[in-house]
Amino acid sequence: MKQFNGTYGCPWCLHKGVRIEKGRGSVNAYHYESSPSPLRSAVQTVRDCTEAVENDAPVHGIKGPSELMLMQLFDCVMGYCIDYLHCVLLGVTRCFVGLWFDSRHHVQTYYIGRQVNTVDEKLLSIKPPNAITRAPRSIAKTRAHWKGSEYMNWLLYYSQPCLTGVLPREYLLHWVLIVHSMPILLSKSISPEDLQNATIRIHKFVLFTEVLYGRENMTFNIHQLIHIPDCVKNWGLSGDIQHFCLNQTMDCC
Numbered sequence: 001m002k003q004f005n006g007t008y009g010c011p012w013c014l015h016k017g018v019r020i021e022k023g024r025g026s027v028n029a030y031h032y033e034s035s036p037s038p039l040r041s042a043v044q045t046v047r048d049c050t051e052a053v054e055n056d057a058p059v060h061g062i063k064g065p066s067e068l069m070l071m072q073l074f075d076c077v078m079g080y081c082i083d084y085l086h087c088v089l090l091g092v093t094r095c096f097v098g099l100w101f102d103s104r105h106h107v108q109t110y111y112i113g114r115q116v117n118t119v120d121e122k123l124l125s126i127k128p129p130n131a132i133t134r135a136p137r138s139i140a141k142t143r144a145h146w147k148g149s150e151y152m153n154w155l156l157y158y159s160q161p162c163l164t165g166v167l168p169r170e171y172l173l174h175w176v177l178i179v180h181s182m183p184i185l186l187s188k189s190i191s192p193e194d195l196q197n198a199t200i201r202i203h204k205f206v207l208f209t210e211v212l213y214g215r216e217n218m219t220f221n222i223h224q225l226i227h228i229p230d231c232v233k234n235w236g237l238s239g240d241i242q243h244f245c246l247n248q249t250m251d252c253c
């Protein structure tokens, strides 16, 4: 299928995306839809696939068949799970840290690069327990080299206390929506009520990303967040995966 930056680039739903200018080029922005586009299904995807081959043109972003479709029990939509490391940590979390601290955003109301030393002072004073193997590192001096596990610690543990009193209140309240959702979605067990609450928060987070940061920042990774609750339901995007990544993978990324 087409990549995330093409029309109909979401592998989970039929959000078409909209082409908008950003910097010197353009991006496929995934604006928040109050009536979400239909989810993809394996049956529909096979149909799109057939039509794409017959007409030699992509249908709903699908270009042609995959050999994985030959596997009888494999669902070519729900058989995949969102990549927590690249979507949430190195995608969404790194993107927001950049929006807050990169000097190219200095005219924006959410820019807090001038207070980076205040944030660093709070961050470097945190003494994490042994379960967290890396000590916090300076945002000002080392952010360009942060690993996935450092973005995870920032998202889950450090960002809320470090940004309190620095990031303008409406932006902080917005960020807290994801800070409070992810631990629920990553937990080893989850009740239907908790999943529902996390889903509502994630939707609010995505909607208000567009309101507060503009459509040009509605990236594919931001859009993918709304599909995480379904991945949790289907796969249990879970503490087990998080634990595995933390120990095996993230320090390499």
Ligand SMILES: [Zn+2]
Pocket (backbone or CB within 6 Å): 010, 011, 012, 013, 014, 015, 223, 224, 227
């Ligand atoms: Zn989608």
